[in-house]
Amino acid sequence: MAYQADRSQYPSRRPDGSLDIDLSSGKYLKLWQGPQHPGITGNMSVELTVCGDEVVEGKTHVGYLHRGFEKLMERRTFIQCFPIVCRICVPEPDFNEYCYAAAVEELAGLEVPERADWIRTLILEMGRINSYLMYLGGQAGALGQGVIGQWTTYVRDLMLDRFEELSGARIYHMFIMPGGVRDGLPDGFDQRMEETLREIESTLADVKDVMFQNAVFKKRTVGLGYIDPAIVDQYGVTGPTARAAGVAKDVRRDQPYLVYPELDFEPVVGQDSDVFTRADVRRRDLLMSVDLIRQILARMPRSGAVMAPLPNVLHWKIPFGETYICGECSRGEYGYYLVTDGSGYPRRVNVRGPSYTHAMALLERLIVNCNISDVAALMVSLHTYPPEIER
């Protein structure tokens, strides 16, 4: 770490535990990081109170993206919700589609064809790769390494090409819908995917050399943003952030869904729980996704239905019930809590995004005593996407 002294006693605390920050003393300064700032993850902001170059308090502010998705869905039929859900997470929209579809299927008693499950798993892993590539660029960029973002954007673009030929869309794929998926794989997809995967592996080898072996990157990230494994559950930490702390949480292994029980993999785990380890866990997890895609393409059935017969979706009423469906997205546990009341509309949809816990309570805790110049790197290392906080 760049700074070792424990200055956590500054400023003093009031009897109720709050910080006694007197801005007129000239000792402290308010500094807004975001909502327009290169070192912020999406449209959110952190209100920093700094003493010198050290943060003594940080408060996350969200709301810049609130479109009331959950409320909107209460006034839409079940099928009309389908193009809404993917908008809740731009870089990795497919988890919204999967969780929503699986929740509707469970409450409506729909049986999804096996081939659709394989294609769903493939899409989720493709989305994970996209999300991690974007993250790696952001993490390096937050520490001044602009070139990594250019490389990862290039290979991410190749993966978007694969999405485009599969679904017709690059960002919001809308491919996983209640009942199954919209189509099978196009001709020659496997070969083009293999070429893309090789390009990703080659780029990641370069990223490993240039980013992870870089003295500046190491010096600035090793020891930064330490998360004690003991607070992982207290703060609802999941995904790579928890795994970097040595807690092998991975929904794909803990509560297997889709075809994950048939795939050969072990959750990637780290030990040191700092920004460097989190980046490394994600890099290795990305490589694991490359391997999983190869396994899926080698073993998936090539014929058969991809869609269960649906009732007339304009008059689709789902019986009274509630359920929770979750999956392991690139940032952690992503889940949908769906409540139905027998009508043609959801009674309540609640989206549980990992950023909700990571960017609020956890970030506000980790940011104390952080140097101003490290705030961006710390935030990015939690891999947060604000829309899933605001929904």
Next chain:
Amino acid sequence: MLRELYEQLKGRFPLGELSEKRPDLAFITLPREQLRPVLLHLRDQEGFTHLVLLTAVDWIEDDRFQLTYLLHDRQGARDIGLRVMLSRQAVIEGAPMESIHDLWPTAATYQRELREMFGIDFPDSPGVNEDFILEGWREIPPYRRDFDTLKYSNETFAPRPGRESQDPAQHMKAQLYPDGA
């Protein structure tokens, strides 16, 4: 698996009904005064250490708010949802609900959101009265069922000149069944 746990819990606490959804997911309704002891028991004795989510459902026709506390046990690979029913009228009149931020610090964020979106108050929760997503909101809490989004939208935002507005359901129907079948 979860029925066994329910039977065991029932011996210790007065609980309401159990509804099993999957072998790894069940919901239990319980009186609000039992919430904290049951949460503590599940967290400290049964391995449900992860608070997955805390949210509310508005059953306006029954004059109830349902609070759902969803917990996860990683070792046992199972989730359990605790449902607490609150009188809707009492909540609107300002009746408070007990905070659980001391059990899971992250619950403070959920409670802050519930305060803003449903108007359910958790008086001891840190920062619960600070604006979360909606800055300067003057209407009733918007996730309540009686908040009319369309009316609010029509009154607040001026329609863009020349823009047509269509009812999505009617539009889809016309697209799918042009003959009116």
